[in-house]
Amino acid sequence: MAEKFDVIVVGAGMAGNAAAYTLAKGGLKVLQIERGETPGSKNVQGAILYADAIEKIIPDFRDDAPLERHLIEQRVWVMDDASYMGTHYRSEDFNKPPYNRYTIIRVHFDQWFNKKAREAGVLTICETTVTDLLIEGGKVVGVRTDRQGGEIRADAVILADGANSRLAVKAGFQPEIKPENVALAVKEIHFLPQETIEARFNIGEEEGVVIEMAGKISAGMMGTGFLYTNKESITLGVGCMLSDFKEQKVTPYELLDRMKAHPSIAPLIAGSEMKEYAAHLIPEGGYHAIPQVYGEGWMIAGDAGQFVNGIHREGSNLAMTTGMLAAQTLVELKAAGKPFSAANLAEYKQKLDDSFVMKDLKKYRRMPEIFHKNKQFFTTYPDLLSKAVQTLIRVDGVDKKSKEKEIRKSFVESRSLFGLIGDAFKFWRAVE
Amino acid sequence: MHSVVCIKQVPDSAQIRVHPVTNTIMRQGVPAIINPYDLFALEEALRLKDKFGGTVTVITMGPPMAEAALRKCLSFGADDAILVSDRAFAGSDTLATSYALSATIRKVMQDMPVDLIFTGKQTIDGDTAQVGPGIAKRLDFQLLTYVSKIVDVDLAKREIQVERRAEGGVQLLKTSTPCLITMLEGTNEMRFGDLDDLFRAARHELKVWDREAAGIDAVEMIGLKGSPTVVSKVFAPKPRSKRAEMIEVHDSDPKNLAVTLLAKLFTQHPKLEQEIAKRAV
Numbered sequence: 083m084a085e086k087f088d089v090i091v092v093g094a095g096m097a098g099n100a101a102a103y104t105l106a107k108g109g110l111k112v113l114q115i116e117r118g119e120t121p122g123s124k125n126v127q128g129a130i131l132y133a134d135a136i137e138k139i140i141p142d143f144r145d146d147a148p149l150e151r152h153l154i155e156q157r158v159w160v161m162d163d164a165s166y167m168g169t170h171y172r173s174e175d176f177n178k179p180p181y182n183r184y185t186i187i188r189v190h191f192d193q194w195f196n197k198k199a200r201e202a203g204v205l206t207i208c209e210t211t212v213t214d215l216l217i218e219g220g221k222v223v224g225v226r227t228d229r230q231g232g233e234i235r236a237d238a239v240i241l242a243d244g245a246n247s248r249l250a251v252k253a254g255f256q257p258e259i260k261p262e263n264v265a266l267a268v269k270e271i272h273f274l275p276q277e278t279i280e281a282r283f284n285i286g287e288e289e290g291v292v293i294e295m296a297g298k299i300s301a302g303m304m305g306t307g308f309l310y311t312n313k314e315s316i317t318l319g320v321g322c323m324l325s326d327f328k329e330q331k332v333t334p335y336e337l338l339d340r341m342k343a344h345p346s347i348a349p350l351i352a353g354s355e356m357k358e359y360a361a362h363l364i365p366e367g368g369y370h371a372i373p374q375v376y377g378e379g380w381m382i383a384g385d386a387g388q389f390v391n392g393i394h395r396e397g398s399n400l401a402m403t404t405g406m407l408a409a410q411t412l413v414e415l416k417a418a419g420k421p422f423s424a425a426n427l428a429e430y431k432q433k434l435d436d437s438f439v440m441k442d443l444k445k446y447r448r449m450p451e452i453f454h455k456n457k458q459f460f461t462t463y464p465d466l467l468s469k470a471v472q473t474l475i476r477v478d479g480v481d482k483k484s485k486e487k488e489i490r491k492s493f494v495e496s497r498s499l500f501g502l503i504g505d506a507f508k509f510w511r512a513v514e
Numbered sequence: 515m516h517s518v519v520c521i522k523q524v525p526d527s528a529q530i531r532v533h534p535v536t537n538t539i540m541r542q543g544v545p546a547i548i549n550p551y552d553l554f555a556l557e558e559a560l561r562l563k564d565k566f567g568g569t570v571t572v573i574t575m576g577p578p579m580a581e582a583a584l585r586k587c588l589s590f591g592a593d594d595a596i597l598v599s600d601r602a603f604a605g606s607d608t609l610a611t612s613y614a615l616s617a618t619i620r621k622v623m624q625d626m627p628v629d630l631i632f633t634g635k636q637t638i639d640g641d642t643a644q645v646g647p648g649i650a651k652r653l654d655f656q657l658l659t660y661v662s663k664i665v666d667v668d669l670a671k672r673e674i675q676v677e678r679r680a681e682g683g684v685q686l687l688k689t690s691t692p693c694l695i696t697m698l699e700g701t702n703e704m705r706f707g708d709l710d711d712l713f714r715a716a717r718h719e720l721k722v723w724d725r726e727a728a729g730i731d732a733v734e735m736i737g738l739k740g741s742p743t744v745v746s747k748v749f750a751p752k753p754r755s756k757r758a759e760m761i762e763v764h765d766s767d768p769k770n771l772a773v774t775l776l777a778k779l780f781t782q783h784p785k786l787e788q789e790i791a792k793r794a795v
Contacts, residue, residue, distance in 0.1 A: 207712040231709025
């Protein structure tokens with residue numbers, strides 16, 4: 083193909099759309115290639131949208147973006163098989179615009195985001211898979227696709243092709259992703275009438291609730307569960323490390339079925355009709371798993387670069403931010419008349435280091451390994467906590483002092499005193 | 515050669531459900547696709563263009579979101595696309611739709627004569643198979659329905675020969691052009707357009723025609739007013755309570771296979787043998 087572009091963006095998810103939009107707004111000639119039938123058709127997320135990240139790219143996104151509900155209540159549940167112990171935080175402050183977090187349905191949101199990119203001048207083609215990067219003299223100069231019509235050339239390529247980026251692996255930019263660095267999440271969308279959702283969760287029109295679940299919901303594996311309220315549906319799912327699924331020989335759908343049958347969750351989805359199910363990989367290796375993210379004529383953004391903050395359930399905002407920063411780097415270089423060489427693209431890494439993206443990932447750099455090696459956080463502690471609370475609440479003629487003693491004993495018996503101190507230290511190291 | 519292909523954007527019926535309580539169709543979250551039968555029509559038109567040259571124009575009547583369906587047709591190789599879209603068309607049944615589409619095609623013919631009009635055999639959401647014939651009738655075109663193969667086109671003589679699937683066999687039919695063809699499914703396989711087609715489709719300036727642009731003055735012929743069809747009730751059929759059963763028989767000899775199968779069947783349903791015997795008499 084004779085036509086040449088300034089930049090080719092591979093992928094039309096959060097990172098790809100953010101990059102393509104920013105590039106086009108910056109006056110660059112952009113081709114975006116998506117393998118799904120439409121933008122968003124292959125993308126899976128919980129999904130919660132953090133306003134801040136999209137606001138930095140499209141400040142007036144609230145005017146026409148397809149948003150489900152803004153979140154006014156956050157529940158965190160630690161669960162054993164019969165109970166949950168949790169905190170609920172609900173505030174009227176979250177009901178004051180501009181709202182901070184929304185539930186979204188990705189297939190709708192991504193189509194909107196991509197439309198914005200196209201309106202800004204991006205040429206998006208779908209149902210086309212980039213099979214190879216064109217590399218000449220160690221420099222990426224374009225892509226080859228599965229369509230007839232030959233190679234397409236560009237001065238730079240941004241890889242925003244999602245978790246398990248085949249292109250980056252094929253080109254030797256990063257090694258094969260490891261099972262212990264990636265979570266497998268499964269989710270379902272359940273249809274329920276709007277009034278039923280609002281009654282069940284004690285919320286008004288447009289208001290939403292998030293439940294994050296930890297503990298035995300992941301059946302002893304490193305993982306968490308979630309439940310989000312959409313306008314006319316509920317999204318719920320669970321994700322655990324791929325290596326754990328492999329070790330424990332639990333299938334993801336069994337885990338999800340067990341979660342749906344949990345006595346604290348079943349009533350929330352009772353009478354609903356399952357409309358959609360999906361599974362997806364989430365890179366959760368954290369800071370240490372992040373590969374080289376730029377080189378001669380190429381950059382990596384979003385899930386492809388492992389930019390996910392597992393413990394805070396943040397991914398799409400990191401994807402948008404990394405996509406935007408990659409694009410801004412190119413826009414600035416282009417304006418300065420500088421080539422997209424590795425030395426110049428190092429500015430992208432600098433921008434990442436200066437942003438919340440790398441700061442947060444660095445803060446939690448020890449977390450994946452600590453939780454991975456200490457499964458008691460997902461098995462023993464939820465049980466102990468639940469028993470402790472129950473012992474305190476149940477009125478049965480036993481005096482309080484004896485009850486406290488019994489609780490202490492149960493903890494020490496399960497983990498030993500040193501174990502408890504060690505676990506506390508590990509937990510602190512993980513989130514410090 | 516100028517072919518017009520009429521397509522429709524439909525909800526993917528495989529994913530549609532009827533609400534258990536209200537009996538309304540739940541469209542929320544159901545993806546919109548090009549009516550699958552229309553793709554066989556489009557591919558056939560594109561093949562004729564490959565062979566004889568010419569132009570393929572795709573037309574659809576629908577809401578603005580139908581643009582996506584037209585762009586997809588362009589990416590397969592269609593040359594031009596027209597979206598006929600106006601609130602005045604809302605509520606159109608097959609009679610009003612064929613009126614509106616025939617008016618649009620008449621308008622197209624003012625710029626370039628049309629040799630062939632293609633449609634799918636029917637849509638998957640309405641299943642009526644009425645719009646194609648309705649257009650042919652209004653334009654006074656010859657009509658060939660359920661076409662399984664285009665055998666020959668003689669441009670000089672303005673003749674076309676097709677195979678048409680009919681009950682009990684295949685008819686070989688010849689007629690003069692211009693004519694309207696409704697294509698049967700499974701007759702061809704849609705191509706995978708090349709990069710140039712994709713780029714062209716993404717950049718193509720779609721024609722969006724409202725009622726006036728489509729040359730329709732008679733508002734009483736379109737929309738709800740022009741639609742005598744009344745939907746009296748929508749309901750989901752009750753699932754059968756009896757479960758199907760599967761009988762497995764293995765034998766390399768067909769005769770033995772049949773005998774064993776019948777023997778098994780009759781052992782499980784003793785009355786069946788007598789009933790069949792009675793009917794045979």
